[in-house]
Amino acid sequence: MIRTIATGLIWAALLSSIHAAPTSGKRNVLLICIDDLRPELGCYGKNYMQTPNIDRLAAQGRRFSRHYVQAPSCGPSRYSLLTGLYDSPSSSNNALFDRGKNKEQASPSLPAWFKKQGYKTVSVGKVSHHPGGWGGQDWDEKDQLEMPGSWSEQFMPCGPWKHPRGAMHGLANGEIRGGKKGTMAVFQSHDGPDEAYPDGLITEKGLNELKRLSAEDQPFFLAIGLIRPHLPFGAPARYLPPYKDAKLPPTPHPSKPPGKTTWAKSGEFKRYDQFGRDAWTDPDFALELRKHYAACVSYVDAMVGRILLQLEESGKADDTIVVLWGDHGWHLGEHAVWGKHTLFEESLHSPLIIRVPGINKPGEACESIVETVDLYPTLCELTKLETPSNLSGQSLVADLEGKPTRTDSALSYWNGHNTLRTERYRIIVHKNDYIELYDHQSAEAESKNIASEQPSVVAQLKKELEAKRP
Structure with a gap:
């Protein structure tokens, strides 16, 4: 807790007014991807959440209050982020791998396009579906690229978790989810450092890459992907106390909807050890789960704070566009679902914050309905790069300037079904x-x-x- 508070104070002291133009050359891009992050943050009006670093970023940039992803699952959602395209309604977690096998791709990926324009493109952690962006049984086969030709360099520090697959579903100090159902705890609060969990190592590597790239003359596109609050809900113990006695609001619409719907059975959630309790019938256990999820959010918020502090210390903040993006939402009991694989609001609504140097009226929210596919053309326009002509989304630059022009609807899909919000x-x-x-x-x-x-x-x-x- 002391480290987190100190980070926030130092960062606040270092912040200065945002300048209207980069000090030299092309603007850099820092993209922070966060897994399973609901718009349950202080800056989204949830005052029981402890998210000071993300809140501060929102106060300096533009928070999009109604951002919707294209799919309620990691792989197809990240496909839309990284290609700027809608995919098939049956798009799966292998969407980017399948795209990579097709030599006649409609357009370059987002990082490939920036790389072609002279940027150094680097990924750290979970940016595409597999942390690191490789294939194979343990997701560590370096000759099997999820996004061929996209990254100048790609990294996934695994430490005691041994490989990216282990880190993706890891608990403290190298514990890896096994193949047998119910052998890993659904939540954990370990009394140890940030690096006891995979996101601590991802953050350390991200900080090192940010230092290195900031010292070079070449503009950079750096993407850092954090895994929490993805299952299992494990985080260092110091992030849980703020929620011990917190008053969380009641869960809205906790019953399974009647009739035929895209309701999900929470299969991923049920893979974990529930300690003999039932989140569907035990309200105390459901509340405990929600508090451990919240602790994971505060943990990842602290990692975001460290990344943004390093950006300030590098002297590159005034030359860098920062995007914080959640790959989809997550049900915490709404509609009797503990998971994400539905086409309901809770699965598809996720945070999006963009900070641009010199932004007009920082801290104001944009109420337009926007989509993940809008980010690719937005970043092209903000960096003054030509935009590929066949992208599915629309630039959000007008929204960033307080002059929204886009059509207010968002398309999403899953398991062969389509939805429009x-x-x-x-x-x-x-x-x-x-x-x-x-x-x-x-x-x-x-x-x-x-x-x-x-x-x-x-x-x-x-x-x-x-x-x-x-």
């Missing part, structure tokens, strides 16, 4: 054309399917979805 509604079109329609102006929101009551709304939204769907 608009200002008021969410429509979900199943692969057999069954329809779910939810009204977000109603207190029932996504707990009551009103498709049969609103045929004209269904017809209009289906038309909009089909027009958006490539």
Whole structure:
């Protein structure tokens, strides 16, 4: 806790006014990807959450309050981030590997495009689906690239976890999830340093790369991918005390929705040891799970603080665009789901914060509905690079300047189904054309399917979805 507080104080003291233009050459890009991060942060109005570093970043940049990912799973969501394209509704965690096998790719990946324009592109941790960006049984086969031609260098420090697959689902000091169901604890609070968990090592490597790249003349595109708060909910013990006596709000819509929906069975969650308890019937255990998730968020917030402090100390903050992006949301009991694989709001709504040197009215939120595919054209425009012509998204530069121009709808998909989120509604079109329609102006929101009551709304939204769907 002392280290976290000290980091925040030092960083705050170092911050100065944001200049309108880079001091030299092209602007750098620092992309921070965070796994399974809900928009449950202080800067998103959740005052029971301890996230001072992400909150401070939001106060200096633009928080997008209604950002939606393309898919409620790591691989296809990161595909959209790193290609700027929608994928098939059946897109899987292998989406980037499958793309890499296709020699006739529609356009270069986001890092490949920056690399072609003279940037040094470096990834550390979980940026694509596999931490490090390699394939093989343990995700460490260096000749099997998830994104060929994209990164100048790519790193995944594994320490006692031995390989990226072990670190992805690791607990303290090298514990690796085995093949047998229920052998690893679903949460843990270990009395040890940040480096007792994989994100501590990822952060240390990210800091070293940031120091190295900042000392070079070549502009850089550095992506750092942090794993927590992904399952299992393990974090150093000092991040849990703020939540011991915290009053968390009740879980909205905790029951399974009636009828046919894209409800998920929480299969990934059930792989872990629940200590003989049941989150669906034991409210005290459900609350304990939520608090351990929150501790993981505070842990990763501290890692973000260390990264941004290093950027300030490097002297490159005024030349660097910072993007903090969550790859999707996560259900903590909403709709009786403990997981992410649905097309409900909790799975698809995630944080997005962009800090640009010289941004107008820093700290103001953007209320436009935006999508992950919008980031690729946004970064091209911010760095004055030509934008590939076939990208699916729209630049958010006007939104960053307080002059939103984009269409307010977001397309997402999973398991063969499509959904469109608009200002008021969410429509979900199943692969057999069954329809779910939810009204977000109603207190029932996504707990009551009103498709049969609103045929004209269904017809209009289906038309909009089909027009958006490539």
